[in-house]
Amino acid sequence: MSGPASGAVAVPLNPVLEGLRVYPFTRLTDAARALREKGVDVIDFGIGEPREPTPLFIREALAAAITPQSPYPVAAGLPELRSAIAAWAGRRFGVALDPATQVVPSLGAKEVIFSLAQVIGPGAVAVTTPGYPVAERGALFAGQRVHELPLTAERAFLPDLDSLPDDLALLWLNYPNNPTAATADLAFYERAAALGRERGFAVASDEAYSELSFTDELPASALQVADLTNVLAINTLSKRSSMPGIRSGFAAGDPRLVGALKRYRPNVGVAPQEFVQRAAAAAWAEEDHVTAVREVYRSKRAALLPALEDIGLKPAGGDATFFLWLSLPEGWTSSEAFALALLDEGLVVAPGAYFGPAGEGYVRVALVPTLEACAAAAARLRAWTAPPPV
Template identity: 40%
Template sequence: MNNLIKALKPYPMEELNRIKSQLKEKGVKIYDFGTGDPKEPTDPKIREALIKAVPEISQYPSVSGRKELREAVSNWFENRFGVHLDPEKEIIPSNGSKEAIFHFPLVFIDTDMPEKKKVIFGTPAYPVYERGTLYAGGEPFPVKLKEEEGFLLRLEKIDKSVLEETKIVWINYPHNPTGATASLSYFEDVYGICRENGIILCSDECYTEIYFDKKPPSALQVGKEGIVVFHSLSKRSGMTGYRTGFIAGDPQLIAEYRKGRASFGVATPDFIQKAAEVAWSDEEHVEKRRKIFSEKRDIFLKFFSEIGLDFLYPEATFYFWIKAPQGMSGEEYAKHLLRYGIVVSPGVNFCAGMEVLEGRCSSEYFRIALVPTVEECREAVDIWKKAHEELRI
């Protein structure tokens, strides 16, 4: 096994999971704001489309997926972002976004070119950017995201020598775990630097449809050459278990990725693609989901303000990025809340593994995902308030 990967052992969540199991055994009700997997039902139209499409005889799907699905994605993307995507050359269906993000470096990092093996991403971050890089034999280059900079990855502050050695830059806005958003001008700046240095710009856009005010932009609004975007129905349409999404962008990169993908995967089963086609063709269910997340968000906006916790105001995603009470780390506060059945994710869980190995990871932050129902959120707030007051005793 790759020694770097072997060394990246899970560390903070092990103890938290142990405590969580103990609480369940004692009959304590758990309010799980940890994993970003909301409980809202998948829209009936989507479920019905899947059921009707289950075939009598099951056969392999193709790498390129169903033409009808690619056309539905193309129509949605143009309506949403004003960018036309060629269904034949610029879109590939994927099994959600995680596997596509993980596999992308396997295709594009040339292990025979050590001078161009770096992969830049911001930290805190979704762990897959780093893990996919390591499996592909690349060199992760995590960059600390700062609150005073809006948790934006600032390429202009990275040494030119590093940029010249970089093959891929990952950006993720709206951002997991902080919920930070980026303007179109930010995308323009990042894209310009990537073009100057021959870097592929990969934009993880899985949260663009969970917003409360302004619609977040897509990287493809600033250009196509050298850009690939990753989208998913997991959050937009409540289809986490369906594992369906797409990658799109530069036709040359898409063609290379399609060729490489044939070695390790195909599109989702046809009946899931039929359900995805219905999901991308409908906005009504997405608007309903946004209203529910907005209601949950309002509950915690009021609550955190009342108890005096500092947080990044969430304009998008269903996450809150919150500072623990003064004098406590995010992990310490998370352990305290666990005693009351409140599960949150400590900020250290989103540090890059290389930071952990080198002893550079600590965090005063923790993240909550608005996963429980609206009623459960209200219940959790009452319990959380008592837990928070206990810190003063």
Template identity: 40%
Template sequence: PSFIPEALKQALPAVSQYPSVAGTPVLRTAAADYLGRRFRVRIDPATQVLPTAGSKEAIFHLALAVVEPASGRDTVVYGTPGYPVYQSGALFAGGREHPVQLQRERGYRLELERLPAEVLARTAIAWLNYPHNPTGACVDRVYLAAQADVARANGILLASDECYQDLWFDGAEPPPSLLEVTTTGVLAFHSCSKRSGMTGYRSGFVAGDAALIGSFRGWRAHMGVGSPTFIEHAAAMAWSDDAHAAARRAVFAQKFRVLVDGLAAKGIEVLPSRAGLYIWARVPGGAAADAYAQRCLERGIVISPGGFFGAGSDDWFRLALVPSVEECRTALAAWPV
């Protein structure tokens, strides 16, 4: 929306200065107010919010700040299929990865209570991500509370990637936040990219446990990840406005319905979903996902092979709801089966 770049222009300083890793009070307050409106949680902007240069870098850097290989707390738990940055952050930090293959029949839920005790004992971070990338699976507060209980009992930092929380489809319940069940021992990661379409601005925030936020802020002072004040001003305006997010949500829902109906008409199985930015579909005819992605690309259609997201998804592909509604229709007309 035009008010966001306009806010950035108005905030351009005459003299450039290094940004603060703590972020501006204006952005921290806007983020805390958003969490209050959207999830009905009370967050202290001074101690429980940390602005970031998008969510990706913060997700990647968390393991560097938390994982301590020499202490025995060296493991990062995450689900597959899933966002690859959970794995790369663990490996760059010198930790151990523990991917858990998520099952369709269990709702693609990462269930910490089902992990062996010895894995829980050495886990430093466990990642949740619902609405789930790439499947679109959703969870409820009962599930989130159960995972928080397991994490608390085992001294695990429970991290929730909540970049898709504002992208639910028509008639669906708005996805909940981990912060609704607790702010102790947990961190929630949010981004302007999906909610507001601000991908190139690279702006997000982390919210949750005040002690964890303080520690992470201290680590990040060494990482050069402070956002420019003019970016943070634009982000503050975005978090303060819900109308543009609702308008984007309606467009995504329309694109989702057009593509789901169009793929189904071609005999392509699509996983039912209530929220998110993606469609998770099975490769038709038992073909390999990589080969099918190449066939699609030859027709000007970009899909992501399921294997990119980890084990257990080689016969699936992800389709992002990025093109316009008309471009979605054009893609369907050219779609290979």
């Protein structure tokens, strides 16, 4: 392909896009690929993408729903999927949602997390750090000011709700938390929701990991607050049902906010395909496969965590998600340097600094390789001679 013609004026690009730093996990992916090209058997705990097989009954439901005609999907979602989601929320959290007004299916959780700042505002968007970068990037593309709320071990990785800015339009919460694996209790959600009603801002709760826990106590949801005014919860089948590539989630809560999303979404063409929605309805209606998924991640944690502790990493986060949030061994100050040292052994972990400055001093381990790979990684760790701290 030839380059630009001599004297041609380049088309300007969105300055927000131009100003974005490289998505940090691209560096991990590139480093792992380079090692594989050299013949290294890489075990990748860096990217938090579920790799468990999608249950057979979901795949069968997906295939059965493919029909000769393929109409455009309706942005509001199929009634049977909205009903399945509402029924699941009732069983799981004891809440009564109106499928017609309080639930909208989405193209996974990421779609809503990115686009919500286009729907709510103007005003500041508060995001937690360290954290999933999509909420911040969605706010920037929407032209909103981003306000960071640090998460620290001293506060159990919960944001300080007394430090919210005066012009706040949207508060993002994410529990169980990526990357810290911390959880929030119902009292915390009630306080956030009360502030949202009092001051007129939305409370958006990213609950993608709500169904994964290393203990028998499952996490709470923002959907459980007494008054859902200004509250929206976002969830997905990617983690719960091992369906990351099928892209199916939902937003639920305040009918006014759900209605606003329904009006917005036809403009950007993000309604899930009907065959995906029908498979999603089957997934939300069945719980045995979710119990099995939890047990798999618990087994992986049991296989790997003792070896991580043996090299000096210390559990620092919570007991949910499929992540381990670990403070660096004594003497180490750079999470990226420590990750690079492990990379020499063919083990990929995510430096905490990749999630923002508040993540420095930690690494995140995503328990997504197979149980056998976790056991193999544990053997490598026990044989590892760590270099001097950096």
